[in-house]
Structures are given as structure tokens and as C-alpha cells.
Amino acid sequence: MGDSGYWITSDTDRFYSYDAWTFTKRELRPSERRLNWKREIIKAPWTRERLQNEFKALQFIAAKTTIPVPKVLRFERVWGAYQLVMERVNGKPLDRIKDNRTKALLNAEEFINTTVLPQLRSLTSCTIGALIGVVIPPVRITTHDKRGQWPAKVANTPIFSFCHNDLAQHNILINEDTLQVEAIIDWELSGYYPPEFEAPLWTRAWNEPGYHDIEADKVEDLICLLSDTGKQKRAR
Template identity: 40%
Template sequence: MPQTRAQAASAASGDLLSQAQSSTTHIVKKGWDHWLIIGPKTVTTRELRPKEYLLQDGKPVAPYWFAERLRNEFAVAAFLRANTTIPVPPSRLYTDGGLLHLETERVLDGIPLSDFIFTSGKQVRETALRAVDAQLKETILPQLQSLRSNRIGSVDATIPVFPPYRVFQENRRGWHRVTSEKQEFVLCHTSLNEQSIIVDPATYKIVAIVGWECAGYFPPYFELPLWLDTLEASSDVYSEAKARELAFFGLTTADLVNESARKPAI
């Protein structure tokens, strides 16, 4: 089953991080919606200039919600570092040359969980997954679920609402800020997969959780156990989750328009 663009980009980023663990040189990689610069001590993500946008049918495709996602990742990471024991690397958000940059401290004592899933034998892979699953369920997910709100969206209410990437991937429509009389929404990572979980290769201890760009307060079912799934299973899980999450907004997949395919970026 083919990868989604998000999965392919995530896998590529994870591969680069693995390659750079012992490197003192810079690795620069252009994704479809960003530049990734991996240095000896930091990883920096920056938004694209309009002239760097990918072309589709000769038309530039503007990334969806990218500046907002960088702002959100910074806000969520800072919030978690201040209010939980979840291991989240320090980061800083800044503008250079009119472009937003998010610089995050490198995690040098760990590797992506994907390294065990895709390159290790069955016994090592299963041992690593069991250890990670236990840690997530015992310490990390309970802390996230204890952080509650009566509105959906970012911990920073000035950031517009956007759902997980699997939902808005090709559509920049406005998303309604759903509210409730009760604090029924919990903080969700929304993309807690093998690329976003960094572990100690010797002990399988989780040393960092990264990739918080689409995190926010949502119904608990927006958090999927993606770390347990194969790529093929993840594709099915993504499709089912997308339909369920669209229904939360009163929408179906037929309501989404692939805007990049019908008009140029503005």
C-alpha cells in the first residue's frame, strides 16, 4: 500500500535523524512543505519561500497551515515542559529573512523507534514495542489526558484551529472552534507514531517525544496507537480515523476539496 505524503515525509525525516546521530556536519533536506536543517546540536525546520513551493500541473502548491503548525509545536512543547514530565526537547521560534524557523535541541542519546521496527529482528522489535507501549500507557498518555479544556485546538488560543494532518492534508478550509460546557477535550499528540518516539537504544526508555505540530485539545479518540501499527495497518487506521474525525466536525470526505489540484497558491 503506498505511503501518504505525511508518512513518507516522516519516514525521510527519521532516516536523516538516524544518519546524523554521530555526525558533526550539517544535513539539509527539502521536504514538500519545509526545509529541515540538522546540525550537531539542533534540528531546525523553516517554512518555504513561495518560489520554493512544489509545482503541481505547473502551479505552485502552498503548504497548508505550515506557519501555524510551527507556532503550535513551539507552544505545545513549552506548555508540556512546564506542566508535565513528558520528555520534550527545548526549542525556540524565530523569524529570519521573513521566514519562520523552529529550532529544536537534538536528542543525542536516543534514536527513533522506527529504527527497531524496520531494521531489527522480530524479537528485538517486539521487546522494544512492548517497552514503549508500557511507558506510553503508564506515564505519558495519562499526563496528556489529564490536561483538559472546554474548547478544541492549540494550547495557545491565538492559533487558528486545524485538525490532525490526516484530516486537513489537502484542504485549507476554516475549522470551527468547537466548545463544550464541560472540559471534555484532552491534549492529544495526534501523530504519535514510530518516528515521533525517541528511545534509548540500550534500554528502550523513551527519552523524547517530538513532532507536536498538530497537537491540541480534541476528543480522546483523536489519539491513535500508531506506534503499534505496521505501515499497511496505519493506512487503514488513518482512513478510519479521518472519517471519524471529520464526522466530529459534521463533515465527510466528500466535503473536502483538493485545493492544490484546482487553483494556484496565492
């Protein structure tokens, strides 16, 4: 990255901007969103809730674990749109590491298995869902099941562990000098879920063959774990 810049991702309703010190992500304003064929605004599901959840999750992970995450500077509403302002982390996404890529992949794999996953799995709850009190399923579920609302499933014991739910290479920042993990970013979809929800998305880059097939055969099982009536509702 240079000293400043911005970009928009319409499919996830996000405007991103950065300078030498900060990184900001916010929800799109109506004028920035795409329109469907009826000229109606297209809005991604849980767009505001995802951003609110990441704000909570970054503070939670920083307080409860040693997993490196961006420091939250402020969460605010500007001209009707919520935005999350963080300290900028100067690492490079793992999927964009070209030099010494094998070493970077091995370091990331070790860090995830020895630090990230054990610490996340030590954080447990009796209730499924995000820290803000709603259930925001990961993308591999919402692409198959378009339900707009999910019940917060409750167990008798704390069997649900904290999951990032998008632990992919583009969300793992690497120090280009040491090739070690600098930070884990993008916690919008995180929350308490069955441990099976943490798919090994870090094993392939999003544009590599097979990425979208990672545990694709488990989606129906995950839907059933998320909701006792998953299969029945999917069949309708």
C-alpha cells in the first residue's frame, strides 16, 4: 500500500480507505450502492450488524487473547453511515506474498494451529451467534441458504467456541521482512459457533483452484448444526 488510498466493494457494502496511520472501513451510503433491474438499491445482508460485530470482536480478541489484531481507534456514524477506524497494520495479505511464499505459508499454518485456533477454542458459550446478539452465518452458508434471520441456538453447556469464520489468506497479514504473521483482520463474521465452522480457508488463496471447494461437502451439515430444522427449511 501507498501512503493513502481507497476502494469500494459493492458485494459486501464496504468503502475502505487508508493513510499512513489509519485504516477505515464503513458501510456504503445509498448513493454508493448498486441498483437491481427494478432500480432498487442492493444491500448486502447484515451490513451494519457485521461492522458493529467487528468493532466488538476486535476489542474482545485484544482483551482475551494474544492474537494480533488491528487496534480500534473509534467506531462512529458519519453522514448516516457507520465506520470503523483502526490503526493501520503494515503487513501484506498472505495471498499476495510472492517472494519466499512457501516459508510464509508454513509460518502462517504453524501460527494458526499453535496460537490462533487454541485460543479461539478456549473462548466458549452456550449460545450460537455474534457478539452483538444476532446470528450472522459465514458466506459458505449464506450462499446456499438465503434465510434473512437465524434463531440463536442454545445448548445446556458451553459447546460453541469463538470462530473467525473467514480465516482466509487475504485476512492474514504477513510481515514481509520476517515472514511472520503480523495481524489477523476482518472479524465481521466472527462469533460463537460449532468448532467445525472454522474451515481451513488459509490453506489456499481465494483465486487458486480448489479454494471454493474447501469443505464444500460439509455445508448441509453446518446448516443443520446452526439450526435444528436446517434441512427441513432448506427443502421448502
